[in-house]
Amino acid sequence: MASASPTRAKDIPAKIVVLGESAVGKSSLALRFVRRDFIPNQEATIGASFLSRSVSLVDESPPVTIKFEIWDTAGQERYRALAPMYYRGAAGALVVYDITSADSLRKAESWIGELRRNADPQTVVVLVGNKCDLESMRQVSIQQGQDLAEKEELLFYETSAKDGTNVDALFTNLGKTLLSRGVIASGVDRRSTMSRNLQPPGSRTPKSEQQKRCDC
Amino acid sequence: MVQPTRPPPTIVPPGIPLPVRGEGVAYYVRGLEDHRLTYPTPLKPRDVTIDDGFRHHRRQQSLLNNDKNKHEESHNELDDALLDGVVGSSAGDTNKRRVVSSFSLASLDPRFRFSLREADIIQRLEVAENVVIGRHPDEGLRQLVWRGAPPTHRAECWRVLLDLSPANGRQEDLRHTLLTRKRAEYHGFVQRYYYGTHQHHSSQITDLAEALSGMDSQPSSPFFSSTPPPLSSRGPQERQILQQLALDLPRHKLSLFHDPRTVTRLERVLFLWSLRHPAVGFVQGIDDIMVQFFFVFLGDAFEERYKQWMLERRAAAVALREQRNDLLSTSTTATTTRNSVQRELSFDDDNQVASQQHHVAAVSSSSAHSGNNSTTDTSFPNFASPLVSSAAAPSLLVFPTPTTSVMQSLSWRSVFSRDDAAFSATLDALTSQALDDAEADAYWCGGRMLSWVQENFVSRQPGLLRMMNDFNDLVKRIDPVLHTYLCDEMLVALPQACFQWLHCMLTRELPGHLVLRLWDTYLAIGPEGFRAFHLFVCSALLQDIRKELLGAPFDVIMTTLKSPKPEEGWALLNVEWLDALIAQAYVLSLKYPTPTTMSSSSATSRGASLA
Numbered sequence: 001m002a003s004a005s006p007t008r009a010k011d012i013p014a015k016i017v018v019l020g021e022s023a024v025g026k027s028s029l030a031l032r033f034v035r036r037d038f039i040p041n042q043e044a045t046i047g048a049s050f051l052s053r054s055v056s057l058v059d060e061s062p063p064v065t066i067k068f069e070i071w072d073t074a075g076q077e078r079y080r081a082l083a084p085m086y087y088r089g090a091a092g093a094l095v096v097y098d099i100t101s102a103d104s105l106r107k108a109e110s111w112i113g114e115l116r117r118n119a120d121p122q123t124v125v126v127l128v129g130n131k132c133d134l135e136s137m138r139q140v141s142i143q144q145g146q147d148l149a150e151k152e153e154l155l156f157y158e159t160s161a162k163d164g165t166n167v168d169a170l171f172t173n174l175g176k177t178l179l180s181r182g183v184i185a186s187g188v189d190r191r192s193t194m195s196r197n198l199q200p201p202g203s204r205t206p207k208s209e210q211q212k213r214c215d216c
Numbered sequence: 217m218v219q220p221t222r223p224p225p226t227i228v229p230p231g232i233p234l235p236v237r238g239e240g241v242a243y244y245v246r247g248l249e250d251h252r253l254t255y256p257t258p259l260k261p262r263d264v265t266i267d268d269g270f271r272h273h274r275r276q277q278s279l280l281n282n283d284k285n286k287h288e289e290s291h292n293e294l295d296d297a298l299l300d301g302v303v304g305s306s307a308g309d310t311n312k313r314r315v316v317s318s319f320s321l322a323s324l325d326p327r328f329r330f331s332l333r334e335a336d337i338i339q340r341l342e343v344a345e346n347v348v349i350g351r352h353p354d355e356g357l358r359q360l361v362w363r364g365a366p367p368t369h370r371a372e373c374w375r376v377l378l379d380l381s382p383a384n385g386r387q388e389d390l391r392h393t394l395l396t397r398k399r400a401e402y403h404g405f406v407q408r409y410y411y412g413t414h415q416h417h418s419s420q421i422t423d424l425a426e427a428l429s430g431m432d433s434q435p436s437s438p439f440f441s442s443t444p445p446p447l448s449s450r451g452p453q454e455r456q457i458l459q460q461l462a463l464d465l466p467r468h469k470l471s472l473f474h475d476p477r478t479v480t481r482l483e484r485v486l487f488l489w490s491l492r493h494p495a496v497g498f499v500q501g502i503d504d505i506m507v508q509f510f511f512v513f514l515g516d517a518f519e520e521r522y523k524q525w526m527l528e529r530r531a532a533a534v535a536l537r538e539q540r541n542d543l544l545s546t547s548t549t550a551t552t553t554r555n556s557v558q559r560e561l562s563f564d565d566d567n568q569v570a571s572q573q574h575h576v577a578a579v580s581s582s583s584a585h586s587g588n589n590s591t592t593d594t595s596f597p598n599f600a601s602p603l604v605s606s607a608a609a610p611s612l613l614v615f616p617t618p619t620t621s622v623m624q625s626l627s628w629r630s631v632f633s634r635d636d637a638a639f640s641a642t643l644d645a646l647t648s649q650a651l652d653d654a655e656a657d658a659y660w661c662g663g664r665m666l667s668w669v670q671e672n673f674v675s676r677q678p679g680l681l682r683m684m685n686d687f688n689d690l691v692k693r694i695d696p697v698l699h700t701y702l703c704d705e706m707l708v709a710l711p712q713a714c715f716q717w718l719h720c721m722l723t724r725e726l727p728g729h730l731v732l733r734l735w736d737t738y739l740a741i742g743p744e745g746f747r748a749f750h751l752f753v754c755s756a757l758l759q760d761i762r763k764e765l766l767g768a769p770f771d772v773i774m775t776t777l778k779s780p781k782p783e784e785g786w787a788l789l790n791v792e793w794l795d796a797l798i799a800q801a802y803v804l805s806l807k808y809p810t811p812t813t814m815s816s817s818s819a820t821s822r823g824a825s826l827a
Contacts, residue, residue, distance in 0.1 A: 022460065022463055022464070022500070023463040023464070023467065041466070041467050041468065041469050041473075042467055043467050043468055043469065043724070044463075044464045044467060044500040044501075044503075045500075046500060046501050046504075046715065046716040046719050046720055046724070047712065047715030047716050047719060048712070048715070049778055050713075050771070050774035050775070050778065051775075052771045069771075074500060076460065076499065076500045078497075078499045078500070078673070078675065078677070079500070081675075081676050081677070082677075085709075085712065
C-alpha cells in the first residue's frame with residue numbers, strides 16, 4: 001500500500017496537532033509554515049484542517065526529510081470533545097496562545113494538562129506564543145511563557161504567523177527533537193500515524209479500531 | 217417664426233428619454249451580465265442562466281406561445297412596453313402588467329430564443345409572484361422553492377416557509393401587520409437584552425425572559441440606549457457569547473462582516489439567538505448558517521431600493537418629458553431654450569440623469585417628484601402616487617443618493633461583496649429602517665432553521681455525530697469502490713474529513729448565491745427531511761469530485777475534501793451545476809432510501825412530481 005503514497009521512502013512522517021483557544025492563530029501558523037502565506041481574515045476552523053509539508057534537515061547525519069502532517073483543530077470549547085481524535089497518536093503537539101490575551105495562556109495551560117492526562121506520553125509538546133508582532137498589545141510576557149514551558153518541560157517559541165518570525169525555526173527544532181527522542185524514526189509505516197486517529201469517541205465498534213491498530 | 221408642435225425626431229429620440237429607456241432594459245436583464253446590457257447591445261446567449269434569467273423573464277406567461285409577430289414590433293412600441301413594464305410591476309397588479317422584457321430581448325438579438333429551461337423559469341416566476349402577493353397555497357410554494365426560488369422573490373418565499381409570514385395570507389395588510397409586529401418584537405428584545413435596558417413590563421414576559429432568568433442582573437441604562445453596556449457588566453454567559461462573536465465575526469472574508477452597520481446587526485441576531493438557546497450558546501458555524509438569512513433579507517432590501525430608485529428616475533424622466541412638451545408648445549419665441557432642452561434630452565449617459573433631474577426642478581418646481589426620502593419606508597407600492605403628487609417636497613434632489621453607478625449595481629448579490637469600500641457605498645443606499653427589518657427577519661427565520669439543527673450544536677454534538685455515521689454508511693452503499701479506497705486503503709476518516717460539509721450545510725464549500733439556491737430546496741423539504749437530504753447532496757458532491765479522489769494520495773484527498781470546490785474555481789460553478797447536483801441527490805435518495813429519508817419521502821417526493 002505504501003506505493004499509493006507520494007511520500008518518498010526516506011521521508012519520515014510526523015503527525016502534529018495544533019491546539020489552543022480560538023483566534024490565537026492556529027490556522028495562520030499552520031498556513032504560514034505550509035504555504036508561506038498569511039490571510040488576515042482567517043475564518044474560524046470548523047472541525048479540523050489537514051496540511052502537510054516536508055522539511056529537509058540537512059545538518060542531521062544522515063540528512064533526513066520529515067513530512068509534517070499537521071492537524072489544525074478548531075479552538076472553540078464546544079469542539080473540545082473532538083480533540084482526542086486528533087491528538088491521539090500525534091508525535092508532536094503545538095499548544096498555541098496569543099501573547100495579546102492572558103486568557104489564551106490559561107487555556108493553553110488547560111490543554112497542556114489534558115495532553116498530559118490523555119495523550120501519548122511520548123508526544124512532544126511545544127508551547128507557542130503567537131502574534132509576537134503585536135508587541136504594543138502584549139499581555140503575556142516572554143518570561144511567563146518561558147516559566148510555564150520550563151515547569152511543564154516543553155519546548156517554547158514566540159512566533160508571528162503574520163511576519164513569519166520563528167515559524168520555520170519552530171518546526172525545524174520540533175523535527176530535531178522528535179528524531180533525537182526517538183518519537184519518529186525512518187522506516188515506520190506512515191499509515192500507522194493515520195490509523196490511530198480520527199475515530200470519533202464511541203461512534204465506532206472497538207473491533208474495527210483494534211483491527212486498524214494492528215497495522216502498526 | 218416657426219411653430220414647433222413636435223420636436224424634430226432627429227434630435228430628440230422617440231419615446232422616453234434614452235437614459236431611462238436604457239435603464240428599463242437594464243432592469244430586466246440585470247444579472248444576465250455583470251457588466252450591464254445597454255440598449256441595444258446584443259445579448260450573449262451564454263449569459264443566460266436559470267438563476268439570473270428571472271430578472272428579464274418577468275411576467276411572460278403569454279409569451280410562452282412565442283408569438284413571432286411580436287418580435288417585429290417597432291422600437292417605439294418596444295420603448296413604451298419597457299416603460300409600462302416598470303410601471304406595471306410597481307403597481308403590483310398582475311393583470312395590468314405589460315409583457316415586455318423577453319420579447320424585447322428577442323427582438324434585440326435573434327439568437328435569443330425560449331428554451332424549456334426559460335419556460336420553466338417563467339413558470340416559477342409566476343408562482344413566486346403569486347406568493348408575494350399572498351395568493352399561493354403553501355404546497356405550491358414548496359414545490360416552487362424546491363426547484364429554486366427566484367432570487368428576487370426569495371425573501372418572501374423564505375419568510376413563508378419559515379413561518380414568519382402566513383402561508384395563506386390572502387390579505388396583504390394582514391401579512392404586513394404580522395410582519396411589523398414580529399419585527400417590533402425582535403427590536404424589543406434587542407433593546408432589553410442586547411442594550412440591557414430593563415423596562416419591567418410584566419405583561420411582556422416571553423420565553424426569552426425565562427431563558428434569562430438565571431442571568432446576573434444588569435445595571436439599568438436609559439431606554440433606547442444605542443451603545444451596549446460594557447462586557448464587565450454582563451453575566452458570564454452573555455460575556456462568553458459576545459467575546460466569541462467579537463473574535464469570529466470579523467474573521468469572515470465578506471465585507472458584510474467588516475462594515476459596522478451590518479456586523480453589529482449580525483452580532484445582535486446571534487447574541488439573542490444564543491441567549492435564547494442556553495443549551496447551545498454560540499458555537500462556531502452557527503454564524504455561517506445565520507448569515508445566510510441576513511444575506512437573503514439584506515439582498516431583498518437592496519432589490520427594493522433598486523426598484524424604488526428606478527421609479528424615481530422614471531418619475532424624473534416623465535416630468536422631464538412633460539416639461540419639454542410644455543416648453544415646446546408654449547414658448548413660441550425661445551428657440552434657444554428649446555435647443556437647450558433638446559440638448560439636455562439627448563444625453564444618453566446615465567451619469568447625466570442627475571443633471572437632468574436638476575434641470576427639471578430648476579425649470580419647474582411644480583413638476584412631479586418622487587416623494588420618498590431617506591428616512592421613510594422604502595417599500596415599493598408607495599411609488600405610484602408621488603408621480604401625480606405635485607405637492608411633494610423636492611426630496612428627490614436632497615436624497616443622499618450614492619452615485620448612479622452604485623445605485624445601478626444594487627442587487628441581491630451585493631451582499632456577497634468582498635470590497636469593503638464598495639459594500640459600504642451600497643449600504644449607504646439603504647435606510648437604517650431597511651437594515652433593521654432585514655435584521656429582524658433574519659433573526660426569526662434563521663432562528664427557526666437553527667432550531668431544526670440544534671442538536672448539531674449542543675454539547676457533545678449528538679446530531680452531528682449521527683449525521684457523520686449516516687454519511688459514512690451512505691457513501692459505503694452508494695460508492696463502495698470510492699469508500700474502500702478512501703477509508704480502507706488511504707485510511708481517511710471520511711466523515712471527519714467532511715465535517716465542515718455537514719456542520720455548516722455546505723455554506724463554506726459553495727459560492728454564496730449557490731448556497732442560497734441549495735437552501736431553497738432544504739427549506740422546502742422542511743425540518744423532518746432536510747438533514748437526510750443534505751447527506752444525499754453531500755454524497756452527490758462526493759461523486760462530483762470522485763475522479764480527483766480516486767488514486768490520489770492522502771494529502772490531496774484531505775485537501776480536496778476540505779475544499780471540494782476551491783474558491784478560485786467558483787466562477788465555473790453555476791446554478792445549472794447546482795441544479796444537477798440536487799437532481800443527482802434526489803435520484804440517490806430514491807435509489808438508496810434510508811430510514812430517515814423514508815420518513816421524509818413525502819418531502820422529497822415533492823420534487824418528483826416536478827421532475
